[in-house]
Amino acid sequence: MNEVSVVISGAAGQGIQAVEHLLSNVVKDSDLYVFATKEYMSRVRGGNNSTTLRISCKPVYANIDRIDLLLVLNENAIERHRWRMTTSTIVLGEEKFVKDETNHVVVEFSKIAESFGNRIYANSVATGVLAGIMELNIDALKKNIEQYFVKKGNEVINANVSAALKGYELGRKLGLKLELKKCEEVRKKNLLNGSMAVALGAVAGGCNFVSSYPMSPSTAVFTELAKMSKTHGILVEQAEDEIAAANMVIAAWYAGARGLVTTSGGGFALMCEAISLAGMIETPIVVHLGQRPGPATGLPTRTEQADLNLVLYAGHGEFPRVIYAPGSIEEAYELTAKAFNVADKFQIPVFVLTDQYLLDSYYLVDDLPKMDIERHIVKTDANYRRYTVTEDGISPRGIPGYGEGLVRVDSDEHDEFGHITESSSVRKAMVEKRLRKMNKIIQEALPPKLSGPKDYEVLIVSWGSTYLIVEEALQSFLNHKIAHLHFSQVYPIHPSAKEYFEKAKRVIFIEQNATGQFANLVQQTFLIDTSERILKYDGYAYSVEQIAKAIRERLGV
Amino acid sequence: MFRPEDYDIPNADIAWCPGCGNFGIIRALKMALAQLNLPPSKVVIVSGIGQAAKMPQYVKAHMFNGLHGRSLPAAVAIKMVNPQLVVIAESGDGCTYAEGGNHFIHTIRRNPDITNIVHNNQIYGLTKGQASPTTPRGQTTTLQIDGVYVDPFNPIAVAVALDASFVARTFVGYLDLTVEIFKQAIQHKGYALVDVFQPCVTFNKVNTYEWYKQNTYILPEDYDPTDRDRAFKIATDTKKYALGVIYKNPNKPIFEEQLVAYKVDETPIAYRGLKV
Numbered sequence: 001m002n003e004v005s006v007v008i009s010g011a012a013g014q015g016i017q018a019v020e021h022l023l024s025n026v027v028k029d030s031d032l033y034v035f036a037t038k039e040y041m042s043r044v045r046g047g048n049n050s051t052t053l054r055i056s057c058k059p060v061y062a063n064i065d066r067i068d069l070l071l072v073l074n075e076n077a078i079e080r081h082r083w084r085m086t087t088s089t090i091v092l093g094e095e096k097f098v099k100d101e102t103n104h105v106v107v108e109f110s111k112i113a114e115s116f117g118n119r120i121y122a123n124s125v126a127t128g129v130l131a132g133i134m135e136l137n138i139d140a141l142k143k144n145i146e147q148y149f150v151k152k153g154n155e156v157i158n159a160n161v162s163a164a165l166k167g168y169e170l171g172r173k174l175g176l177k178l179e180l181k182k183c184e185e186v187r188k189k190n191l192l193n194g195s196m197a198v199a200l201g202a203v204a205g206g207c208n209f210v211s212s213y214p215m216s217p218s219t220a221v222f223t224e225l226a227k228m229s230k231t232h233g234i235l236v237e238q239a240e241d242e243i244a245a246a247n248m249v250i251a252a253w254y255a256g257a258r259g260l261v262t263t264s265g266g267g268f269a270l271m272c273e274a275i276s277l278a279g280m281i282e283t284p285i286v287v288h289l290g291q292r293p294g295p296a297t298g299l300p301t302r303t304e305q306a307d308l309n310l311v312l313y314a315g316h317g318e319f320p321r322v323i324y325a326p327g328s329i330e331e332a333y334e335l336t337a338k339a340f341n342v343a344d345k346f347q348i349p350v351f352v353l354t355d356q357y358l359l360d361s362y363y364l365v366d367d368l369p370k371m372d373i374e375r376h377i378v379k380t381d382a383n384y385r386r387y388t389v390t391e392d393g394i395s396p397r398g399i400p401g402y403g404e405g406l407v408r409v410d411s412d413e414h415d416e417f418g419h420i421t422e423s424s425s426v427r428k429a430m431v432e433k434r435l436r437k438m439n440k441i442i443q444e445a446l447p448p449k450l451s452g453p454k455d456y457e458v459l460i461v462s463w464g465s466t467y468l469i470v471e472e473a474l475q476s477f478l479n480h481k482i483a484h485l486h487f488s489q490v491y492p493i494h495p496s497a498k499e500y501f502e503k504a505k506r507v508i509f510i511e512q513n514a515t516g517q518f519a520n521l522v523q524q525t526f527l528i529d530t531s532e533r534i535l536k537y538d539g540y541a542y543s544v545e546q547i548a549k550a551i552r553e554r555l556g557v
Numbered sequence: 558m559f560r561p562e563d564y565d566i567p568n569a570d571i572a573w574c575p576g577c578g579n580f581g582i583i584r585a586l587k588m589a590l591a592q593l594n595l596p597p598s599k600v601v602i603v604s605g606i607g608q609a610a611k612m613p614q615y616v617k618a619h620m621f622n623g624l625h626g627r628s629l630p631a632a633v634a635i636k637m638v639n640p641q642l643v644v645i646a647e648s649g650d651g652c653t654y655a656e657g658g659n660h661f662i663h664t665i666r667r668n669p670d671i672t673n674i675v676h677n678n679q680i681y682g683l684t685k686g687q688a689s690p691t692t693p694r695g696q697t698t699t700l701q702i703d704g705v706y707v708d709p710f711n712p713i714a715v716a717v718a719l720d721a722s723f724v725a726r727t728f729v730g731y732l733d734l735t736v737e738i739f740k741q742a743i744q745h746k747g748y749a750l751v752d753v754f755q756p757c758v759t760f761n762k763v764n765t766y767e768w769y770k771q772n773t774y775i776l777p778e779d780y781d782p783t784d785r786d787r788a789f790k791i792a793t794d795t796k797k798y799a800l801g802v803i804y805k806n807p808n809k810p811i812f813e814e815q816l817v818a819y820k821v822d823e824t825p826i827a828y829r830g831l832k833v
């Protein structure tokens with residue numbers, strides 16, 4: 001057996017996330033690859049949430065529909081996932097939930113848990129059963145359970161370990177034969193999700209100030225940074241609202257920090273005026289925006305790629321910006337770090353656009369590379385002028401207290417000293433100075449990545465988090481002349497992209513929104529036909545199967 | 558020693574109307590800075606938008622003239638990143654109490670070591686005379702044509718209710734008092750609110766220099782500002798407005814001093830990694 005796809009499904013509050021966390025770690029410690037992603041309702045108790053885990057002896061990086069093993073923890077779990085089940089899907093759960101299914105296996109999680117003193121140990125039983133079925137490393141199971149409950153005291157730890165071991169024994173006896181080949185190289189890898197990657201990327205990029213207001217799915221980045229605040233010297237403040245957060249981060253850069261704001265579309269909507277301020281006073285800001293479906297509060301816990309237009313056009317007036325859209329966990333790390341350098345160098349807003357799917361998905365990555373922290377602060381002298389007009393549009397940026405000069409920034413149009421002006425010639429010179437930066441910004445843009453045959457006829461275009469899903473989907477088209485072009489920087493678009501489009505007979509955009517926002521941007525940038533689009537906007541992440549099917553239908557192959 | 562002129566911006570094109578109360582505030586501020594001997598390179602003046610918010614444009618110091626209502630979050634962040642700077646947030650009553658009302662409340666809760674000077678002319682100046690949150694009930698304006706029909710905001714009472722660490726009010730017609738209060742506010746460790754009555758000679762024909770003289774009184778020398786109940790009574794008395802330091806709580810922890818990032822290393826975040 002090469003791969004097992006396990007789905008754990010139950011009510012919010014039943015500890016599905018605990019199983020996800022524990023099992024992913026046990027899998028990794030058993031020398032197997034794992035990919036885990038969750039979908040959940042916007043509620044704290046009840047409903048139905050699920051986690052999909054792909055466990056494999058080969059690398060796995062993307063979401064799939066297929067379920068090999070469905071672990072059911074509440075009554076509506078099966079119905080919600082029936083469309084993902086096949087004739088060979090095994091359904092595992094308490095008798096009352098699974099008895100009507102053809103391939104069912106009864107395990108009385110709660111009863112077993114109770115025999116160790118408390119129903120709430122059912123998570124540990126479930127983790128143990130799954131580990132037993134796949135013959136995962138029993139010591140890894142023990143170790144991870146102990147670590148997970150370390151703050152709860154010996155009694156709870158021991159009860160959970162015993163419950164898990166009992167589950168393990170049961171799982172092995174079920175005779176489901178789902179044992180996988182192990183792979184030692186996994187030991188050198190790290191289990192990360194997108195949120196952790198963005199936070200680690202921020203730290204690698206020298207982030208030392210974060211102010212935000214909680215909003216799913218971006219809050220985990222905030223929490224991760226708070227956890228690292230002592231060891232990495234990061235100023236952390238939960239602002240009273242997003243408006244305060246964005247203004248704080250801009251002022252923090254002004255004073256010499258490297259600041260991040262992490263938010264979602266609804267929160268970012270409130271920050272638009274501040275983005276415009278950053279544009280005018282040419283103070284850097286890095287914004288991480290974890291997308292979820294809108295408009296307004298939308299589907300708070302689900303996923304979408306529909307805020308590209310928002311960040312593209314956020315803020316009144318005209319000023320340069322950069323938008324990254326990482327396609328992988330590794331890129332979430334690298335591009336977040338890079339965002340700090342680019343914001344610093346060009347004194348502009350830089351956006352890292354992720355989404356719930358990327359932020360909440362885990363897989364194994366190699367050690368993350370060390371990133372260079374490039375600071376572009378000058379020591380000022382007495383004649384310092386903050387907005388010196390330069391050829392490339394970049395004025396030397398000083399900070400208060402470093403050097404003799406005064407650092408004077410003004411949201412009104414201003415002259416080189418930062419002083420308010422209504423002079424039409426100064427206005428013109430300043431607009432041009434600010435926009436001139438775009439020349440260099442475009443030159444330094446990340447070119448798109450092409451995969452697949454060089455002599456392609458069909459070009460599938462994606463951006464952001466769908467990258468690895470499309471990559472896997474295209475594995476089933478190897479005999480066709482189909483290539484994949486992925487954009488990790490969606491604005492400004494690197495000029496080299498145009499050639500890729502022109503070479504193709506057909507270009508198909510895949511996006512997780514209803515209007516094809518990136519296709520529209522490409523159309524507008526290169527004046528080419530981008531009308532072929534595969535779009536999804538139901539709030540759920542694409543799966544490998546869905547993308548493969550959609551491409552097959554389009555191409556009639 | 559610095560002199561008030563040392564904070565002048567040469568050839569500044571000052572956009573205030575002749576006779577405006579703002580002139581008195583800038584004079585008092587420069588005198589206070591000089592008397593405290595603060596080098597311009599140590600001071601950051603942060604403002605929002607409005608006539609009052611133009612203040613830092615006419616004072617030689619670091620300037621962050623940001624967005625309408627947003628001077629306080631910016632000032633807090635600057636103080637967090639570089640606690641060695643003297644940070645003064647200065648703006649109008651509309652900017653601070655209307656657009657920035659949420660930040661006013663939460664900045665008081667944080668208690669950063671900054672000074673917040675509010676030019677309270679009880680009207681919107683820059684947008685030409687609409688009511689501000691402090692315009693009295695019944696006063697007519699070009700917009701409130703039948704008169705303001707909501708109660709005015711009482712910044713002093715709100716600040717005392719929130720246990721702000723320093724709450725003062727002054728009237729720009731009394732220069733010495735204003736300089737003295739500015740000095741105390743800047744020297745005070747913690748958030749210091751100074752609400753300054755400032756006649757808008759163009760748009761507010763009710764609250765004139767004369768009106769403020771008649772409707773205010775200066776707190777006696779033996780007044781104890783640490784008595785919160787008394788301070789609250791004085792704050793809520795709007796028959797006659799008290800001037801002076803109305804309330805003080807010197808025992809509140811300072812926001813930036815509690816930040817985790819400074820627990821291990823006291824170097825300002827601003828200077829870390831730079832050769833200072």
Ligand SMILES: Cc1ncc(C[n+]2csc(CCOP(=O)(O)OP(=O)(O)O)c2C)c(N)n1
Binds near residue numbers: 609
């Ligand atoms: C977001 C935003 N809304 C509105 C304005 C327009 N505006 C500029 S100043 C001002 C009111 C200023 O009143 P106040 O703060 O009392 O200052 P004053 O001009 O009286 O000194 C307004 C509404 C703006 N600049 N930004």
Ligand code: SF4
Binds near residue numbers: 579760
């Ligand atoms: S409009 Fe009023 S507040 Fe503004 S400068 Fe004129 S008098 Fe002063």
